[in-house]
Amino acid sequence: MLDFDTAQRQLSEAGPAPSRQETVTLGQALGRVLAQTLHARFDAPPADNSAMDGYAIRAADYAQGKALRVQQRVFAGDEAAPLVPGQATRLFTGSLIPDGADTVVMQEHCNEADGQVTINTAPTPGQHVRRRGEDIAEGAVLLEAGTVIGAAQVAALASQGLHEVPVHARLRIGILTTGDELVAPGQPRATQQIYNSNGPMLAALVAGMGAEPAHVLHARDDAQDLDRALRTLLADCDVVISVGGVSVGEKDLVKPALEALGGELALWKVRMKPGKPLALAQVQGKPVVCLPGNPVSAYAVFALMVTPLLRRMQGRALVFPAIERGVLQTDKRYRDDREEFVRVQSEADPAGTRRLRLYPQQGSGVLSSLTWAHGLARLPADTSLGNGDHVRYYDLKHWLA
Numbered sequence: 001m002l003d004f005d006t007a008q009r010q011l012s013e014a015g016p017a018p019s020r021q022e023t024v025t026l027g028q029a030l031g032r033v034l035a036q037t038l039h040a041r042f043d044a045p046p047a048d049n050s051a052m053d054g055y056a057i058r059a060a061d062y063a064q065g066k067a068l069r070v071q072q073r074v075f076a077g078d079e080a081a082p083l084v085p086g087q088a089t090r091l092f093t094g095s096l097i098p099d100g101a102d103t104v105v106m107q108e109h110c111n112e113a114d115g116q117v118t119i120n121t122a123p124t125p126g127q128h129v130r131r132r133g134e135d136i137a138e139g140a141v142l143l144e145a146g147t148v149i150g151a152a153q154v155a156a157l158a159s160q161g162l163h164e165v166p167v168h169a170r171l172r173i174g175i176l177t178t179g180d181e182l183v184a185p186g187q188p189r190a191t192q193q194i195y196n197s198n199g200p201m202l203a204a205l206v207a208g209m210g211a212e213p214a215h216v217l218h219a220r221d222d223a224q225d226l227d228r229a230l231r232t233l234l235a236d237c238d239v240v241i242s243v244g245g246v247s248v249g250e251k252d253l254v255k256p257a258l259e260a261l262g263g264e265l266a267l268w269k270v271r272m273k274p275g276k277p278l279a280l281a282q283v284q285g286k287p288v289v290c291l292p293g294n295p296v297s298a299y300a301v302f303a304l305m306v307t308p309l310l311r312r313m314q315g316r317a318l319v320f321p322a323i324e325r326g327v328l329q330t331d332k333r334y335r336d337d338r339e340e341f342v343r344v345q346s347e348a349d350p351a352g353t354r355r356l357r358l359y360p361q362q363g364s365g366v367l368s369s370l371t372w373a374h375g376l377a378r379l380p381a382d383t384s385l386g387n388g389d390h391v392r393y394y395d396l397k398h399w400l401a
């Protein structure tokens with residue numbers, strides 16, 4: 001069996017970098033991956049301006065109790081005449097600093113009457129002036145290629161006057177569920193049947209990563225049906241994710257179906273729990289990841305093993321999110337010959353230590369553990385662990401993003 005870290009690394013390298021680019025407007029850019037490094041087109045801010053509502057002066061003109069004539073009022077967006085030495089300019093947050101002025105005094109430290117202003121507190125020369133280019137200089141890197149565009153990046157682009165941005169084409173994912181026991185939600189269900197939760201779950205997981213669940217198909221446990229579905233997905237998607245039918249049962253037909261399509265199996269069985277029966281195949285130049293059918297296994301394996309591959313294929317700079325640490329809080333002891341990823345809630349105690357509380361039922365079919373969990377705690381194989389032990393923590397907020 002492969003160890004977890006090796007399998008994760010191999011899987012993350014199993015697909016090509018993105019090759020298709022497109023241009024989208026800022027309104028469509030959220031969650032997209034920047035395809036080119038962009039540079040500032042001009043200094044930001046473009047000119048010295050005031051950080052406060054107040055008065056611009058030459059620091060040298062200040063003397064305690066001395067009144068300065070208010071030469072002009074400059075609002076944000078106005079042009080400003082050069083400052084007459086010995087006078088003051090009334091201005092506001094964002095107003096241009098007149099040539100000749102070097103310091104802004106907050107209005108709370110001033111009294112204005114009869115066209116004159118008196119400053120009550122000695123100013124520090126240069127205070128409250130936002131300098132041209134202090135945020136970003138013309139030509140400096142604004143955003144690196146591979147950045148996921150969030151609200152801050154949208155603001156940075158807009159501040160440079162950009163209304164369109166080059167991004168990688170959305171990664172198209174084909175999802176295939178298998179199993180004769182499954183019924184689509186919304187349909188009537190016989191006692192021996194269960195609803196297909198993995199299909200909608202995987203589509204949601206894919207969408208949550210900014211990729212496109214292009215097709216969500218279901219195949220019966222039947223070689224022909226599987227073959228047909230796999231062909232459709234391979235023809236129209238960058239990656240195929242199948243779920244179920246990948247273990248050792250008599251109806252576990254996914255592996256043979258992939259082999260029949262010329263697929264080369266690259267990986268099979270990982271020393272992790274949940275998620276042992278995991279396979280990777282290259283079929284017609286495309287990666288096909290076969291996830292275990294148990295819903296918790298599919299979810300955890302997607303988070304830990306599939307998302308790095310998708311991030312790399314999306315062209316993202318950050319492929320592996322941070323791994324944190326926490327302290328187990330449990331009244332049981334745990335030990336397994338596979339690395340175990342248990343569902344936990346994370347809470348900081350008053351001293352700031354992350355406490356990881358385990359869900360009481362850790363079975364691979366227990367969906368309620370997923371709706372409850374914040375993340376996965378990693379319990380190393382062949383190690384007895386219990387309350388108070390320090391372990392690695394995979395926060396699903398980051399690992400599913």
Ligand SMILES: Nc1nc2c(c(=O)[nH]1)N[C@H]1C(S)=C(S)[C@@H](COP(=O)(O)OP(=O)(O)OC[C@H]3O[C@@H](n4cnc5c(N)ncnc54)[C@H](O)[C@@H]3O)O[C@H]1N2
Nearest residue numbers: 177179196197198199244245246247252276292293294297
């Ligand atoms: N003799 C052995 N049996 C099993 C082994 C083993 O090593 N030897 N491994 C177990 C482990 S671990 C897992 S995980 C499962 C994985 O099996 P498969 O990937 O082949 O998945 P299935 O057998 O098709 O299904 C497993 C389970 O999940 C339910 N399921 C499947 N698809 C869906 C879906 N779309 N929505 C909701 N639920 C789904 C299915 O009904 C089964 O209950 O194998 C163990 N067995």
Ligand code: MOO
Nearest residue numbers: 274275276297364
């Ligand atoms: O590995 Mo299975 O994924 O334990 O449930």
